[in-house]
Amino acid sequence: xxxxxxxxxxxxxxxxxxxxxxxxxxxxxxxxxxxxxxxxxxxxxxxxxxxxxxxxxxxxxxxxxxxxxxxxxxxxxxxxxxxxxxxxxxxxxxxxxxxxxxxxxxxxxxxxxxxxxxxxxxxxxxxxxxxxxxxxxxxxxxxxxxxxxxxxxxxxxxxxxxxxxxxxxxxxxxxxxxxxxxxxxxxxxxxxxxxxxxxxxxxxxxxxxxxxxxxxxxxxxxxxxxxxxxxxxxxxxxxxxxxxxxxxxxxxxxxxxxxxxxxxxxxxxxxxxxxxxxxxxxxxxxxxxxxxxxxxxxxxxxxxxxxxxxxxxxxxxxxxxxxxxxxxxxxxxxxxxxxxxxxxxxxxxxxxxxxxxxxxxxxxxxxxxxxxxxxxxxxxxxxxxxxxxxxxxxxxxxxxxxxxxxxxxxxxxxxxxxxxxxxxxxxxxxxxxxxxxxxxxxxxxxxxxxxxxxxxxxxxxxxxxxxxxxxxxxxxxxxxxxxxxxxxxxxxxxxxxxxxxxxxxxxxxxxxxxxxxxxxxxxxxxxxxxxxxx
Amino acid sequence: xxxxxxxxxxxxxxxxxxxxxxxxxxxxxxxxxxxxxxxxxxxxxxxxxxxxxxxxxxxxxxxxxxxxxxxxxxxxxxxxxxxxxxxxxxxxxxxxxxxxxxxxxxxxxxxxxxxxxxxxxxxxxxxxxxxxxxxxxxxxxxxxxxxxxxxxxxxxxxxxxxxxxxxxxxxxxxxxxxxxxxxxxxxxxxxxxxxxxxxxxxxxxxxxxxxxxxxxxxxxxxxxxxxxxxxxxxxxxxxxxxxxxxxxxxxxxxxxxxxxxxxxxxxxxxxxxxxxxxxxxxxxxxxxxxxxxxxxxxxx
Ligand code: HEM
Ligand SMILES: [Cu+2]
Numbered sequence: 001x002x003x004x005x006x007x008x009x010x011x012x013x014x015x016x017x018x019x020x021x022x023x024x025x026x027x028x029x030x031x032x033x034x035x036x037x038x039x040x041x042x043x044x045x046x047x048x049x050x051x052x053x054x055x056x057x058x059x060x061x062x063x064x065x066x067x068x069x070x071x072x073x074x075x076x077x078x079x080x081x082x083x084x085x086x087x088x089x090x091x092x093x094x095x096x097x098x099x100x101x102x103x104x105x106x107x108x109x110x111x112x113x114x115x116x117x118x119x120x121x122x123x124x125x126x127x128x129x130x131x132x133x134x135x136x137x138x139x140x141x142x143x144x145x146x147x148x149x150x151x152x153x154x155x156x157x158x159x160x161x162x163x164x165x166x167x168x169x170x171x172x173x174x175x176x177x178x179x180x181x182x183x184x185x186x187x188x189x190x191x192x193x194x195x196x197x198x199x200x201x202x203x204x205x206x207x208x209x210x211x212x213x214x215x216x217x218x219x220x221x222x223x224x225x226x227x228x229x230x231x232x233x234x235x236x237x238x239x240x241x242x243x244x245x246x247x248x249x250x251x252x253x254x255x256x257x258x259x260x261x262x263x264x265x266x267x268x269x270x271x272x273x274x275x276x277x278x279x280x281x282x283x284x285x286x287x288x289x290x291x292x293x294x295x296x297x298x299x300x301x302x303x304x305x306x307x308x309x310x311x312x313x314x315x316x317x318x319x320x321x322x323x324x325x326x327x328x329x330x331x332x333x334x335x336x337x338x339x340x341x342x343x344x345x346x347x348x349x350x351x352x353x354x355x356x357x358x359x360x361x362x363x364x365x366x367x368x369x370x371x372x373x374x375x376x377x378x379x380x381x382x383x384x385x386x387x388x389x390x391x392x393x394x395x396x397x398x399x400x401x402x403x404x405x406x407x408x409x410x411x412x413x414x415x416x417x418x419x420x421x422x423x424x425x426x427x428x429x430x431x432x433x434x435x436x437x438x439x440x441x442x443x444x445x446x447x448x449x450x451x452x453x454x455x456x457x458x459x460x461x462x463x464x465x466x467x468x469x470x471x472x473x474x475x476x477x478x479x480x481x482x483x484x485x486x487x488x489x490x491x492x493x494x495x496x497x498x499x500x501x502x503x504x505x506x507x508x509x510x511x512x513x514x515x516x517x518x519x520x521x522x523x524x525x526x527x528x529x530x531x532x533x534x
Numbered sequence: 535x536x537x538x539x540x541x542x543x544x545x546x547x548x549x550x551x552x553x554x555x556x557x558x559x560x561x562x563x564x565x566x567x568x569x570x571x572x573x574x575x576x577x578x579x580x581x582x583x584x585x586x587x588x589x590x591x592x593x594x595x596x597x598x599x600x601x602x603x604x605x606x607x608x609x610x611x612x613x614x615x616x617x618x619x620x621x622x623x624x625x626x627x628x629x630x631x632x633x634x635x636x637x638x639x640x641x642x643x644x645x646x647x648x649x650x651x652x653x654x655x656x657x658x659x660x661x662x663x664x665x666x667x668x669x670x671x672x673x674x675x676x677x678x679x680x681x682x683x684x685x686x687x688x689x690x691x692x693x694x695x696x697x698x699x700x701x702x703x704x705x706x707x708x709x710x711x712x713x714x715x716x717x718x719x720x721x722x723x724x725x726x727x728x729x730x731x732x733x734x735x736x737x738x739x740x741x742x743x744x745x746x747x748x749x750x751x752x753x754x755x756x757x758x759x760x761x762x763x764x765x766x767x768x769x770x771x772x773x774x775x776x777x778x779x780x781x782x783x784x785x786x787x788x789x790x791x792x793x794x795x796x797x798x799x800x801x802x803x804x805x806x807x808x809x810x811x812x813x814x815x816x817x818x819x820x821x822x823x824x825x826x827x828x829x830x831x832x833x834x
Pocket of ligand 1: 330387
């Protein structure tokens with residue numbers, strides 16, 4: 001890494017362009033229209049939520065450390081599993097990726113900002129309010145949501161605690177934020193590319209976000225519809241999810257999963273994009289099969305609309321439906337396999353080095369594949385009768401989400417942090433962070449496969465004695481993984497505060513793309529006149 | 535794209551700092567939080583006036599915000615800050631917003647389809663899940679669902695709204711309004727301001743008449759047909775679809791009314807009038823939803 005090309009923060013902060021002097025203090029953040037500021041806000045928000053959601057996981061694992069009830073009441077346990085899931089999905093993974101998109105998409109396509117900068121601010125600021133409302137339900141009479149992050153009716157309607165009303169409007173607010181954020185991203189990508197940057201020249205991260213934004217606009221309104229009908233069933237006497245009036249509780253599951261399955265791809269596609277940027281950079285080779293990557297991403301997105309009922313195999317579907325959803329689900333493994341093949345081929349005979357972003361990306365490829373394979377097992381309808389609602393499912397989705405989505409986010413943070421802050425993070429500590437996380441998460445989630453296959457149901461505060469050993473290992477792993485993230489926090493804060501080597505313009509020698517053609521830290525305004533791409 | 539470098543085309547306009555989004559956040563959150571609190575306190579039986587004040591505050595602030603934010607945009611547009619590229623951003627933004635609305639309604643149409651073709655026949659004993667008839671053995675499947683499985687919990691309606699009376703009239707009204715709107719648009723493009731004002735006014739009036747009939751129909755349903763939100767799945771889907779559609783007509787009418795005022799104030803030019811077009815797209819979208827609704831809710 002070449003120190004002579006580095007640029008210090010001081011030089012960049014002096015307004016040399018025609019821009020107004022930049023306000024400081026709280027109004028800078030409240031009134032901001034700057035994609036970098038808003039990106040940082042999203043990322044910080046997501047980080048805060050990570051520790052709140054993680055605290056809930058801590059309570060869950062403490063309770064499950066041993067059989068029997070030790071710390072918390074079963075009712076509260078249910079609230080913890082529900083809130084943990086909701087926060088991690090809507091409060092951590094989604095905002096983190098939106099934050100990354102805000103920071104990086106304009107830099108990667110050579111745009112001066114997001115297409116609709118004011119709406120961008122609006123999208124962000126709704127989030128803290130939405131989650132304050134959601135979290136406040138925990139302190140209401142009857143407790144917070146306790147029906148699981150999938151909020152199946154009638155648990156979430158007829159038998160729901162009164163605070164569910166706040167949960168519903170909280171979901172409405174997050175949905176509003178997500179839709180506006182997605183409209184902004186899609187418009188930016190379609191309309192703001194620098195001259196010469198054709199669609200098929202876009203970096204993979206931009207491609208995956210384009211497709212993710214499409215998925216978001218397509219399914220968030222469906223989620224809004226679902227919670228609206230819940231609200232009406234609770235307060236206005238309708239019977240959408242009540243068979244006594246001619247409705248059907250299973251209908252809720254169909255609507256939820258029509259949103260829910262695309263939603264899981266919303267959480268993973270941007271991570272695909274991140275590792276598709278990082279692996280070529282550290283293998284010092286161009287991405288293998290760029291075009292097939294684009295097509296695979298698009299096919300995954302399209303298929304994700306026709307597989308939803310694989311979450312409902314045991315609910316009593318007609319046999320044709322079981323078959324249809326089984327085969328369509330298995331089809332998704334093909335484009336997914338194409339991607340894994342391409343990542344591995346990119347690494348093949350590359351001159352690889354293993355800095356933190358690369359470590360997280362390689363682990364992503366391996367461990368995400370484990371999650372994909374357990375998904376394939378679950379997609380076999382008759383087998384799923386055995387696995388459904390057991391810890392096997394919990395193992396599956398944690399393997400795709402933790403070393404998948406979360407590792408993708410962490411890899412992205414290490415990879416682009418020098419560009420954001422202007423300083424290198426502490427590499428030895430980051431490697432330690434990686435290895436502790438890696439060990440911690442495998443300790444946590446691998447035994448869950450065995451627990452599930454042996455029949456331990458999910459979402460229970462107590463369990464039969466034969467599950468004790470694996471549960472203890474899982475809890476130890478969870479404590480290790482959780483506390484390790486404090487190290488991550490420390491590394492990020494140190495880097496943001498400028499404790500570290502100044503970062504050069506392009507800190508990674510194999511990295512390609514427009515984002516490396518501007519100084520580190522990126523000045524507040526970049527590409528006021530678009531660069532030329534050829 | 536090389537015209538971006540052309541000096542007489544402004545750069546992409548990025549506003550620096552704006553107070554409107556955060557006001558919008560507070561407004562929307564207060565409005566929604568107020569409604570949630572109202573429903574919550576009525577549910578737990580602790581009536582209080584505070585939630586409705588929060589809601590009204592949110593509503594007021596929303597109106598203020600919409601006025602302020604849009605005035606801001608109109609000013610910027612009229613002072614020539616907006617490049618053709620920015621115009622395209624607005625178009626894309628509006629188009630994708632309408633797509634999100636399409637999906638919102640798609641979910642509700644999906645519910646209707648599912649209930650009519652799958653779950654009600656199953657409850658009546660037919661098909662793959664016909665065993666569910668064991669729950670209410672006396673129930674027979676039919677549509678419109680006048681006798682619900684459990685008439686004590688959900689007493690069904692005595693009759694439904696006939697398609698070929700008011701609903702048909704409303705169809706004619708809404709389709710006509712789409713035509714008058716297009717005539718207004720053509721007039722604007724030819725810079726025939728008075729004609730444009732006239733046709734736009736006609737459109738707004740047609741929208742209001744539509745809503746009036748809708749209110750009348752709801753009164754009919756509640757007072758004479760016992761067709762209510764709680765009269766089982768027929769009432770549920772009926773009011774869900776027509777209600778959300780009606781809400782969209784209301785918003786569309788307000789949008790067109792605002793555009794009408796702006797036309798009268800001399801805003802827009804014959805080439806540049808995206809505000810007009812956005813409202814028109816929205817109106818046509820609402821019209822198409824109605825045609826589907828008329829077909830699937832009223833006719834078949
Ligand atoms: C190869 C691709 C995949 C296949 C074939 C697959 C298949 C499945 C199946 C069949 C289930 C239902 C299991 C059950 O409830 O009995 C399931 C659950 C789940 N999957 Fe996947 N999956 C795949 C990839 C992913 C990815 C990429 C994610 C997220 C990033 C994901 C997240 C989830 C989640 C969150 C659940 C559980 C939802 C719940 O019940 O709480 N899956 N998967
Ligand atoms: Cu799925």
